[in-house]
Amino acid sequence: MPPALSFALAQADGAARAGRLATPHGSVDTPAFMPVATYGAVRGVTPDELAAAGAQILLANAYHLHERPGEDVVARCGGLHGFTSWRGPWLTDSGGYQVTSLAGSARVDEDGVTFASPVDGTRRQLTPESAVAIQEALGSDLAMVLDECVPATGEAGAARGRAAMERTLRWAERARRARRRSDQWLFGIVQGGADAALRRASARATGELGFDGYAHGGLGLGEDAAARRDLLAVAHEELPAAAPRYLMGLGRPSDLVDAIAAGVDLFDCVLPTRHARHGVLFTRDGLLRLRNARYRDDALPPEPGCDCPTCARFSRAYLRHLLRAGESLAGRLASLHNLRFYLRLMAESRAAIRDHRFDAYRAEVALRSGAELS
């Protein structure tokens, strides 16, 4: 019987690489962007629309689904694939980042993370073992170990960063031992903040433990772009090259092409949908802010030439009006466009790697993506 999951590298262009991740629920061409479906749904967008936009894999948050509706409900309804009707691959994050770094009342000790439920206030604990059990019940194709994340450039200093990195390693080992399913891949997570030596040590030790894939955690929390490239590079020197690499939670288009250049394969970020809700659209020539009065009677589509259903049908003037009138259709249509922009960025990156012109493509994206549309 062939393995349920596999990852094959097909092309390289410098450190950038294109490949294919095969799962029991379909394949993913890498580099790949995973739309964020925290609760099992991308804001206002259906699975059919995501597939049409080019999505091949979605990301959900195991902890949030544990709180609501509960992994037992999801499991009884056919796992994430049956419950949500997105039948392609799913990656679940453990949710450790959300509960440790965002909930003010969380307490982290060697056992795990203890905190008050944001839903009903009751005491909850997430451990390396329960994080695996929840994700196995959800039935995602790719699961993440529980990690401890401290800000990359925080005040806490090197000692706290080292302690969190080392605890993440001990938790990773416990997570490995807790696994029961063979049809789900488990990713280890590199920590160490913005300290290159710590991240190198974390990557080496995580790689030695041996996981199916590896993630970069705790980035995008203050370090600059050049520092981040170095932090990715030192980790990649230590990690097994044949395994997929995932940069968690980042970012802007320029962040993505930078990380692809460093050899990252998987991405997720809420930016396309969050910007959409605020009326900010990504275009090839920079950001388009729908609230700007100059779009009041602009009959052009958001991005002329874009192949998304929003650009095929609707004008800047109409989207601006919907946004100002508080119509939920605004966020939906803007999200569809922004997700298509991100997914096309990935398809273009894969093509550029295949054609050995990724450096030029990356430079073009970096030049334009930060601009404001004029």
Next chain:
Amino acid sequence: MPPALSFALAQADGAARAGRLATPHGSVDTPAFMPVATYGAVRGVTPDELAAAGAQILLANAYHLHERPGEDVVARCGGLHGFTSWRGPWLTDSGGYQVTSLAGSARVDEDGVTFASPVDGTRRQLTPESAVAIQEALGSDLAMVLDECVPATGEAGAARGRAAMERTLRWAERARRARRRSDQWLFGIVQGGADAALRRASARATGELGFDGYAHGGLGLGEDAAARRDLLAVAHEELPAAAPRYLMGLGRPSDLVDAIAAGVDLFDCVLPTRHARHGVLFTRDGLLRLRNARYRDDALPPEPGCDCPTCARFSRAYLRHLLRAGESLAGRLASLHNLRFYLRLMAESRAAIRDHRFDAYRAEVALRSGAELS
């Protein structure tokens, strides 16, 4: 040149009637339900989805579009059809009902309605003439005169109801004189509250003024179902039978089949989309309340056998989860189902009239639609 607009009655079954309204933007089979797109969009649903659900005509609110984005913007972007990309027929309400009966600070005198803008607080006036001008600029296919609406069973008594009815007639005459476009039909509005004699007088005088169609205003504000049937019937005795009849703002499925039995052709109501946002789904066997715990892991579609895209793909358990998690996809998917339910109710009504079995169909709907799904 054939007339831009026409209405042809095809079948009758008792007082119930089936027909076809032709407009420059397509035809509408009657009885017809018009999804409510106050600001030019049905909550979270695209024009393509509405068409697939069987919608043939939408309703927008002229006053709300006057406030935002302004009829000048809509006109420059191709009118309602071009601006919204719903290229089928549009009916616009004047918005008089909203500003006179819902805004606490409105003052009504012979000129029109004066009130503070809900958007920016500035003083605004809506007159019979400006209501026509706004709707002509928006380019709707069917427009409504400005009317004065007082509650059907209010405390104000007969004198106030008579005064409002008579003022509505004077305004209707001014609206007729203000018309400039020949490719838009103008509807007069029958008023008179819950007083059958007043409504009869209003219908007779409005019919004598002569409009392209006639609406029943000020119903659904407290009168019971039997009283409403009588109020519709007396007005229909006075109105020209060949013109389309529109019951404004109603209602539940049983209200709709009751009114069809009395000879109404057009309907609009926010109920399907409002119920959807609150997780209440219409089904053939009664109302399904998604928040009910019994649907926690119910893998059935909302309404087994329903041909809507929501029922084709999603379970009660998933919709319930989305609703509780505050995901906007919940409202969108529930709206699609509820609108399909209403639009199918109209298609079934037309078929029942054609087959001379409308009384039986109506009885079945009345029996089931008020129930709670068990």
